[in-house]
Amino acid sequence: MSIARTDPTRRARLGGSGTPAVAALAPMVLLLACFFLLPIVGMALTAFTVSDETGGSHLGLENFASLADRGQAIANSVKVSAIGALVGAAIGAVTSFCIAQIRSKKLDAVVAVLSSVLANDGGAPLAFSFIVTLGNTGFLFALLGLDAIGFSLYSWQGLVVMYQYFLVPTMIMVTLPTFVGLRREWHEANRSLGGSAWTFWRRVGLPVAAPALLGGWVLLFGSAYATHASAAVLIGTGGFPLVTLTIASELRSGVSSGGEEAAMALGVTMVAIAVVVLFLFNRLQRMSARWIS
Structure with a gap:
């Protein structure tokens, strides 16, 4: 035995x-x-x-052919997600770089916890807080003179601003380990060889950080593309069509109008986008980990 x-x-x-x-x-x-x-x-x-x-x-693929009638929602989602991810990636990358320069493990730990909480916070409470703050009657709307520049929270620009609440913390979580992992020995080697700060970032810093930066943007794009509750509360279902809002609207329209099939076809495209986002993000993260591990 x-x-x-x-x-x-x-x-x-x-x-x-x-x-x-x-x-x-x-x-x-x-x-x-x-x-x-x-x-x-x-x-x-x-x-x-x-x-x-x-x-x-x-x-058959007839249900996917009907998505051409909903092209505006797809274009709007891509536009808001791409611009929102670009703004969030820029702000988050600069913020994580500044935090990494402080070289404090306690600060890194606190930032990691706060970013994790904020990155997963959203929904109706988030939209309500922005309406109270930056809406047409919000506390900061008149104070900042947003009416003079034609800004409206209930537009695609407002969605981009609101999405930064969770996109920026997500970018910080993704890029902070990379900036912290840039070793002092690399800076010293660059200086000993007569290189400037620009030389270091052009030949060492940016090539090492590029996979994490690009991976962060990809992840932010997917996160913004899939956002539903916050956008539904902020702009409703008809003012500015998005893919997620269109799916909800089609499901409410019932089976008799063909809304269910169209909604499910849109859902399949979102699943495909999510799979591509996760695949690209994991590949880019592995590329970045080879240098900072």
């Missing part, structure tokens, strides 16, 4: 199917199956299922 069969400690260490650790994963697996895998499968089936005039159905 083998030791693995008689020693319960070793069986637990090997991860036997009867161990408490494996059994504890059952609720998580059930939740993932019910609220992640099953909805994705159902969404894909609905998106690729086309109803016939005779009452039957077949697999």
Whole structure:
């Protein structure tokens, strides 16, 4: 008889199917199956299922062809996400660079915790706080003279401003380890060889930080593209169409108008974008980790 069969400690260490650790994963697996895998499968089936005039159905791409009628929502989402991600990436990168120059582990830890909290904060409370602050009757709207420059919170510019609340902290989380990982030895080697600060950043600093910066922008784009609750509260469903708002509107319109199939087709495109974003972000993060690990 083998030791693995008689020693319960070793069986637990090997991860036997009867161990408490494996059994504890059952609720998580059930939740993932019910609220992640099953909805994705159902969404894909609905998106690729086309109803016939005779009452039957077949697999096809007709539902995706109808997305041309919703091109404005897709263009708006891409525009807001790209510009919002660019602004957030610039502000977040500069902020994380300044924090890294302080060289304080305590500060880095505090910033990491705050950024993690703010990056995952949003929804209706976020939109309400911006309405109270920068809305047409907000506390800072008249004080900053925003009416004189034609700024309106209830527009795509307002969405870009509001998205910075969670985009900037996300960028800080992504880029701070990279700037902290830039070693002093590299600066000293650059100076000993007669290089200037510009030479260091052009030949060492920026090439090392570029994957993290680009990966941060990609992640910010995906985060802004998928935002729904904050945008729905701020501008509603008809004022400035976005992909997420259009999906909600189509689902409310009912099956009789074909809204469900169009919504599911839009949902499949969002899943595809999310997969591409995660793939690019992971690849870029691995490239950055080779230098700072």
